[in-house]
Amino acid sequence: MKKAIIFLSLLVIIAGFVFYTPPSQFGHNIDPRDSSKKLKPEKIHTQKARIVSGIINFHHYRQMKFNDSLSVVMFNSYIKSLDNSKLYFLKSDIEEFKKYRYYLDDDLQVGKVDVAYKIFNRFRTRFLSRIKKNLQTIQKDFDFTKDESYETNRDNAEWSSSKAMLDKVWDKMLKHQFLGLRLSKKKDTEIRKLLKRRFENYKKNVIQYTAEDVFQIYMNALSETYDPHTNYFSPISSDNFKIRMSKSLEGIGAVLSTEGDYTVIRSVRPGGPAFKTKALHPNDKVIGVAQGDKKEFIDVVGWRVDEVVQLIRGPKGSIVRLKLLKHDATTDSEPQVLRIVRDKIKLEEQKASKKIIKLDHNGKAFKIGVIHIPSFYLDFDAYQAGQKDYASTSNDTRRLIKELQKEKVDGILIDLRYNGGGSLKEAVDLTGLFIKEGPVVQVRDSRGKIEELKDKNKEQVYAGPLGVLVNRYSASASEIFSGAIQDYNRGIIIGEQTYGKGTVQNVINLDRFVQDKTKKAGQLNLTLAKYYRITGSSTQNQGVTPDIKLPSVYLSNEVGESSQPSALPWDEIKSASFAATNHITPKMKDKLRQYYQQRLKTDEDLQRLLSDIKEIRVERKRTVVSLNEKIRLTKKAEWDKKEQERKARDKKLHKKENRDVFLQNGGQILSEMIRVNGGQ
Template sequence: MMTKKAFSRLFPSLSLTRSSLLVGAFAFTSLLNSASVSALVLDADNFQPLVPDKEQQAASIHVSRQLLLSHYRKQPIDRTLSERIFENYLDTLDSQRIYFFVNDVEEFEPYRFRLDGALKTGQLEPGFNIYNRYEKRVIERLRYLLTMLDAGIDKLDFNKKESLLTDRKDSPWLTTKEEMDDLWRKRLKSAVLSLKLSGKTDKEILKTLKTRYESQLNRVLQTRSEDAFQAYMNAFTGVYDPHTTYFSPRTSENFNINMSLSLEGIGAVLQSDNEYTKVLRMVPAGPADKQGQLSPADRIVGVGQGKDGEIVDVVGWRLDEVVDLIRGPKHSTVRLEVIPAGNKDETQTKVINIVRDKVKLEEQAAQSQVIEVEKEGVTRRIGVIDIPAFYADFKAMQEGDPNYKSTTRDVKNLLKGLEEEGIDGLVIDLRNNGGGSLQEANMLTGLFIKEGPTVQIRNSRGVDVLKDPDPELVYGGPLVVLVNRMSASASEIFAGAIQDYGRGVIMGSQTFGKGTVQSVRSLNHGQIKITQAKFYRVSGASTQHKGVIPDIELPSVIDKTEIGEDALPEALPWDAIAPVDHTKYTSTSDILDQLKGRHETRFNATAEYKLLLEQIDFLNERRETTSLSLNAEEREKMKLELDNKQLELINKSRVIKGEEPFKSMEEKEKHDEELAANPKKDKELDFIAKESAEVILDLIEFNQRFAANNEKPASYTLR
């Protein structure tokens, strides 16, 4: 089994955002772990305030030292940092400002500039005092909801014209109990209305919500001091950067198990998002990825077992408990009820069936195909290599197997096969590739350049430069690299190097921007995953925060305000260092305007592109919704409009593909269930991949023209 040290060395670019975790191939752990939950609702008055123990006090000192001595961002733990920790902690506990009163926050105010000294000396009382008040307020709210339910949901007036603000993060803290009660009355009313519009009876609604709130109350009442400590420590580490995280002993154990790739699930990375569990990304070639219906930023509200099992409401559950429901035996089915990304209305849910499995290395392997594109009577053959991840079979490598699988080895073999088929150009598809092995990103870049540096890594000791270890140029022809917002880390290193060397055209949307390196360090009590270095391109520009900006940019349905490094709080900034010497094969800037012009002309006439713009407009319209009506008639009208618009967009896509339109959303959902039972094994080329082949044809034409007129050397060796 690979050691932690070996893992950190080979996977310095593989990391996760705060409050998320990758379980090998299958998401997951939680910021706040808990003991098993009792089936009985405990008496809220019996809740005992949490207190820190000596091990936690010592761990606070150790975390402080690690951050001071080892973190890439050199910042003192002083009054200025104390204020940021204070604000971050309040935001972690109550980002929507629905629990704390203004007088609570005023009572905490003396801590604002005292947390620095307290954390460095192991005085945890400030953090625990705030957490205990938070727990008290949560208990009060849950008891209030249960009391209202006991009075009967028929007491709620759905004819009244009122609304609920969907995002309160910038709202003031509430002042009085009457204001707080009114807010929570509206929240309850919205929850009831959502269930009514999803077809549930009053009896079913009452049962669902009582179960939900009693379950949440149980969880609060069984919170342990470890939960408070981990939340407080992560508010501390989070002001350094979003990838620096404290793991409690239990979370550390899960993290280590997860990294051994020994668990089975759906193949997704999840994170906590207030009372919801949110999808961060899918693991390439995992069950969710192959099933195709789960998307980044979807919120999971229910989990069911088997094709017909009852869906359990998981709103308000801890992340680790949701994960326990999602995990299960290989080849078994789990049903996820999700609110699709961008939806503010909780009535807009869908159920997704996913068959659990392990991600096999061979299924993550790069794959190739050839497409033929005709232009002015000439047919060109363009190779497309899809690379889902930067992988390597480390076990086989350590055992000395000369045929061990790795991204670079596989792509090299695919390139030889494509050249035997006589390709005229090549597309490397890195969309949704979240990264992986830095070593593989370095060696893969070497297949497309003769020699030279590929990436710079700056840490406290200085700057290390990784270089192409092999002088062989495996492919020197026209090249387009496809990226999107989910292309991260190692993908950004490769795409950035190709762009800096002028070896190809980068096409797609701005990448994720994950340009930092983490390692895991053991403490006396738990572990800390800490950011220690930063990636820089050979041009000197960082991949951090900005990612890679494509030469030809395409619009995306992914919301950049929710997904991406620049969407994360306290993300390290973009900057630049000195470039390193490298060969510039060509300057695409000389022909970029012409490439863009031709591309835009083609795209503007493409039905798929017009539909993509419609989908983006539809999603943006939903994202911009700031409130929900609590009037039954208005809410039902809004739901009907959304359903009709969604069905319209789905059917437009089907017509473009030559498929029969759905008559209703029910027919569409039935089709999805059938598709889930038999997911497609082969990835179809979409219109963006086909357009990238057209861009290659333009590249070939421009370079032939330059060569014929002796205006400048041909940019590429034409095949």
């Protein structure tokens, strides 16, 4: 039921920072208790449609003309945002709507958005009818002895040509949901109550939608044809974003959004309670929330994301428990429970930090200094005021480097895993700590103008052995820094392919464009420029390829910029003029790769990780699941046994302080580089 209920994949919420307000707080043109009335556009939507489409058409970096071809893409995107899994509309509905697909561009130029409401009203009718039928279906007894199966991935499914055909799809889907809950040891009566609550929540959510909600979905169907980071935010969404970001609220510090029926962890805020657990990861799905250590879990599948946040958020010192489907879970994996003590996100805990790991490498002891940088931050007010020691990534890292040098470390490893970016200035200044001077990144705007951002400080704070640890969630400023270190041959890049976010957005307040000053218009986040490495290669889409690739559970088409259909492509521009160092030579890279390949054969941690990844990938490819209870129980028992064996093996192989396989291998690779270079 992907994206069919809440349509908030484009809206982001932080548990502790809420960026969305329920539609009941919008100006209604429909009574939420009366689902028979149809939504229609308001006068201001005519103005905003012209404004938003005009700005995107003329000022987006991509410079694509909004014509019939893009109109078709927008049409498909809008249909998909309402019914991504083809579970509500019939084939006849889609065929009827197709007559509009070539005219959306012409309509928006004159402010017409009637089509959006016509399609949405049909969707709501189909949806409410389906919910009514589902509430009846879940009361019947399912036969779990039949040899039936269900395809969980409906990306390539056809639209049902009749209600009877769609009924069969839903019968299997409901049977799949029912069986899944049975396998988690819930009784049938409990399952029926749980599913009933879910569907009633779905119904409530759809009935509450307003004209502004529909307009927001429609405008984002347009914006997402250009790229995934250009988005329209309604007035309420925009205002709440500003209000919540200016306050220090208490929660767990996680960025949440909606994906189908699920509330999904998008990122974990550095310094927050969730961050400290090291157990909450991007793409984990929240399926239940419980208060304290004793209260029962509330099932939140199908809930509005803002409602889930209200459950997660709470006073400092209180406990919340999350029931999670982990990012690497398979069909029959058991949900995991995470206990978190709520707290405020403390600025000092978001800052760069250091530690030393001691390694035995080829019979010699090595001390590797690790600097963990969770984000590229800058105290802008202090910086503008001219304070000397303002808080920033580069200033704090400079201090940590000097402290590590006093402790006589053999090399330094910069840990950028899960660092989603931040201040561009800090990415440049941080690079400057490790090079003498020169360009760090190039920025190309929509007119083709290219600007070089340079490190102009000739002081090189650290000239010793350097490694940079990255993963699939290292993005934006992290990619600028790691790409520059790689291009200057200044350090060895270790880990996973990075995210590939190489675009620049600007926030445009739409209030100044509308004639009616009594109503707010919201905002538009518009992609205006693109980052390029000093070699001329874009960081967009492809990200930064590590010199030494560690095992990864993620595929590029699952996580990262390249998984987004409308992502801007990778390309190249002219190289900047720069002088690379000889710290990392091609010969050195080859030697380190050979060393790593040997570790893959002998290191128990890596062998375990590779084995786990292989099994997980095989299981995740298995999208067709049996609806026979006996078969599923057997399959689940097999998987549970493997999980128990993994836990037992982990306990045997690891001491608590050495559980980070990536960090340990990063340290070993850097130690080998130091050994080969004779300590230099």
